[in-house]
Amino acid sequence: MSVGENRILNGAKTFGAQVTSLIHPLSIAFIFVFWLFLHPHELQEFFAAPTKMSLIFACLLGTTLSLILICQAKANRKALSFLAIGMFCEIFIDVTNKETTHLGAENLISAIYYYTLITSLVAGSINLVAYIKEGRNTKDLISVKDMHYAWFFMSFAILHSCLKTYTMYLTPNPAYVAAIVHAYPVWIMLFNNFNHQKEYTKIKPQYILLLLISIIGLIFLGGHHH
Amino acid sequence: MQNYWWILAIILSLLTSSYVYVNQFIKVKGSHLMVYRGLGTAVVLLPFAFFFAPIHSVAFYALCIA
Numbered sequence: 001m002s003v004g005e006n007r008i009l010n011g012a013k014t015f016g017a018q019v020t021s022l023i024h025p026l027s028i029a030f031i032f033v034f035w036l037f038l039h040p041h042e043l044q045e046f047f048a049a050p051t052k053m054s055l056i057f058a059c060l061l062g063t064t065l066s067l068i069l070i071c072q073a074k075a076n077r078k079a080l081s082f083l084a085i086g087m088f089c090e091i092f093i094d095v096t097n098k099e100t101t102h103l104g105a106e107n108l109i110s111a112i113y114y115y116t117l118i119t120s121l122v123a124g125s126i127n128l129v130a131y132i133k134e135g136r137n138t139k140d141l142i143s144v145k146d147m148h149y150a151w152f153f154m155s156f157a158i159l160h161s162c163l164k165t166y167t168m169y170l171t172p173n174p175a176y177v178a179a180i181v182h183a184y185p186v187w188i189m190l191f192n193n194f195n196h197q198k199e200y201t202k203i204k205p206q207y208i209l210l211l212l213i214s215i216i217g218l219i220f221l222g223g224h225h226h
Numbered sequence: 227m228q229n230y231w232w233i234l235a236i237i238l239s240l241l242t243s244s245y246v247y248v249n250q251f252i253k254v255k256g257s258h259l260m261v262y263r264g265l266g267t268a269v270v271l272l273p274f275a276f277f278f279a280p281i282h283s284v285a286f287y288a289l290c291i292a
């Protein structure tokens with residue numbers, strides 16, 4: 001998790017945000033395939049209904065394509081190879097998040113709690129070590145301004161992790177959740193457009209339409225089959 | 227509830243966008259943010275560990291640590 005976050009952060013600094021914007025959309029289809037690869041019985045179910053599988057795959061690709069076009073994400077080969085590790089980490093995070101809900105199904109509330117606690121502890125520790133290794137001053141970590149807002153980020157992290165883990169438990173495939181969650185930049189862009197903020201970016205309505213059709217398609221086709 | 231995963235996914239998406247939107251104004255450094263989100267969250271959650279029964283699967287903990 002921490003390796004993935006670092007890759008995205010450093011990638012954005014080195015290659016620009018347009019490059020890192022590719023990671024989330026591109027990971028969606030890979031999450032879908034990786035999950036099926038780990039659960040062959042679900043793959044067999046899909047092969048038994050090829051039309052449904054094709055439509056779901058089309059919706060996932062539609063989401064990926066629309067997100068790339070809306071966020072104007074692009075990258076050269078050098079940047080992509082650098083970010084491949086970050087993308088792999090994103091895939092691994094979502095797939096293992098769902099897998100832990102299966103392993104901890106005996107007590108789902110405890111599983112959600114321990115998942116949030118352990119992943120936070122490990123990711124935070126590794127990020128702290130990386131921070132110190134980069135020669136940065138640890139006193140900066142407790143700056144008054146940043147500490148003032150720390151409660152907001154901690155509350156968000158707890159709420160986000162608990163809600164995401166429960167959603168992962170409910171969804172048939174983690175890629176469906178990833179497809180919807182990774183659309184978050186679009187809501188910010190639409191909000192900025194609506195309020196005519198400085199970051200105003202013109203979004204082609206046909207891209208929004210493609211995104212909405214793909215997401216609605218996933219919701220209807222996804223259904224539930226534990 | 228099992229068929230309504232998408233409602234929670236939409237809430238998650240909106241929650242993430244509000245978080246990113248707010249950070250556009252607060253502008254906390256990314257490296258600080260990752261430490262707060264990680265260690266800060268763990269410190270807040272750790273005292274409640276006594277209230278939650280442990281999970282008996284070793285693989286569960288292995289995947290969490292990975």
